[in-house]
Amino acid sequence: NMSSEGAEPIRVVVTGAAGQIAYSLLYQIASGAVFGPNQPVYLHLLDIAPMMGVLEGVVMELADCALPLLAGVLPTAKPEEAFKDVVAAFLVGAMPRKEGMERKDLLAANVRIFKEQGQALDKVARKDVKVLVVGNPANTNALICSKYAPSIPKENFTAMTRLDQNRAQSQLAAKIGVPVQNVKNVIIWGNHSSTQFPDASNAVVTVGGAQKPVPAAINDDAYLKSTFVTTVQKRGAAVIAARKMSSALSAAKAASDHMRDWFLGSGDRWVSMGVVSDGSYGTPRDVVFSFPVTTANGKWKIVQGLTINDFARQMLDATGKELAEEKQEAMDVCKD
Ligand code: NAD
Ligand code: LMR
Structure with missing residues (x-):
């Protein structure tokens, strides 16, 4: 691969590297789908000590992929080794939920991981590291991680709502009957939980060469306010009920999409990211809230000026309230 010759490798960490999301994600990162086809990567793989044997097998498989962009691999159980000098961190490692649980039921078990990893990032990571939290409850974990890494700007901590x-x-x-890329600017507001608000009111679709608002193309307000919203809110649970394990292939794809757009830019599309709220759209400040953003030059910016009708207001308030409660609970857990 002549094109990648000469470019310096960047260091990228994936936590939970022996788990099921990482199993799909590592290939995407190492094949160039995230940081571009000319950017070599040095992968840092963090998991817990009992998983080091399994992780060794993942390292063997990465070698066996014979990927030209993979400059090296560092498997470790030590956060301070894993986070050293990384420019991007995929924080995946955490317990997944089982059938019948809500994601916030994982809070007590998982939030301590993000306190500890925030502290390690604060010590050894580059101050411009871009952090994507995937482990659930993702929004609140990202907030806690940021709180324990005060030397890194809070804009650098994000949670995944791209899935x-x-x-x-x-x-x-599927409802309109067009290829998926013909739809853009759908928004996910709030928490990656069953209170999230999937909002199609500003989405546009290309049909037969012309752009149309999605609400006009679908022409079924009841569908957009009910079936559409609940299907997306409950999709993670539906996958768990069917697979007996939580989504992994699609979660890894979404993590790649999120980080790629953050590094390389979102172009003329809005993307949704959980970011530390500045109070935009009347949301609670200082919780990690998913907003529509555009990204350019490695920075995200919340899309401003959208109309929030009464229905949207209720939905935003409900998910904001849940995030404020989760924050309180997480701060209590982190005290001891
Ligand atoms: P998994 O159980 O297959 O893998 C998790 C891995 O993390 C395991 O190998 C485990 O040993 C490791 N781990 C646990 N504690 C760790 C620590 N302190 N440091 C490093 N590694 C640690 O789970 P999975 O299916 O890969 O899911 C991982 C997380 O992602 C879960 O919390 C799941 O709910 C979440 N998830 C989020 C989204 C989203 O859209 N935000 C989507 C899918 C899954
Ligand atoms: C998902 O949305 O699929 C993940 O967050 C896993 C889950 O628990 O639903």
Whole structure:
């Protein structure tokens, strides 16, 4: 691969590297789908000590992929080794929920991981590291991680709602009968939980060469306010009920999409990311809330000026309230 010759490798960490999401994600990162086809990567793989044997097998498989962009691999159980000098961190490692649980039921078990990893990032990571939290409850974990890494700007901590966005876009495309990329600017507001608000009111679709608002193309307000919303809210649970394990292939794809757009830019599309709220759209400040953003030059910016009708207001308030409660609970857990 002549084109990648000479470019310096960047260091990228994936936590939970022996788990099921990582199993799909590592290939995407190492094959160039995230940081571009000319950017070599040095992968840092963090998991817990009992998983080091399994992780060794993943390292063997990465070698056996014979990928030209993979400059090296560092498997470790030590956060301070894993986070050293990384420019991007995929924080996946955490317990997944089982059938019948809500994601916030994982809070007590998982939030301590993000306190500890925030502290390690604060010590050894580059101050411009871009952090994507995937482990659930993702929004609140990202907030805690940021709180324990005060030397890194809070804009650098994000939570993944891209899977919800991809689910929403796919539902709308199927309903209208167009390829998925013809739909853009669907928004996920709030928490990556069953209170999230998938919002198609500003989405647009290309049909027969012309752009149309999605609400006009679908012409079924009841569908957009009920079936569409609940299908996306409950999709993670539906996958768990069917697979007996939580989504992994689609979660890894969404994590790649999120980080790629953050590094390389979102172009003329809005994307949804959980970011530390500045109070935009009357949301609670200082919780990690998913907003529509555009990204350029490695920075995200919340899309401003959208109209929030009464229905949307209620939905935003409900998910904001849940995030404020989760934050309180997480701060209590972190005290001891
Ligand atoms: P998994 O159980 O297959 O893998 C998790 C891995 O993390 C395991 O190998 C485990 O040993 C490791 N781990 C646990 N504690 C760790 C620590 N302190 N440091 C490093 N590694 C640690 O789970 P999975 O299916 O890969 O899911 C991982 C997480 O992602 C879960 O919390 C799941 O709910 C969440 N998830 C989020 C989204 C989203 O859209 N935000 C989507 C899917 C899954
Ligand atoms: C998902 O949305 O699929 C993940 O967050 C896993 C889950 O628990 O639903």
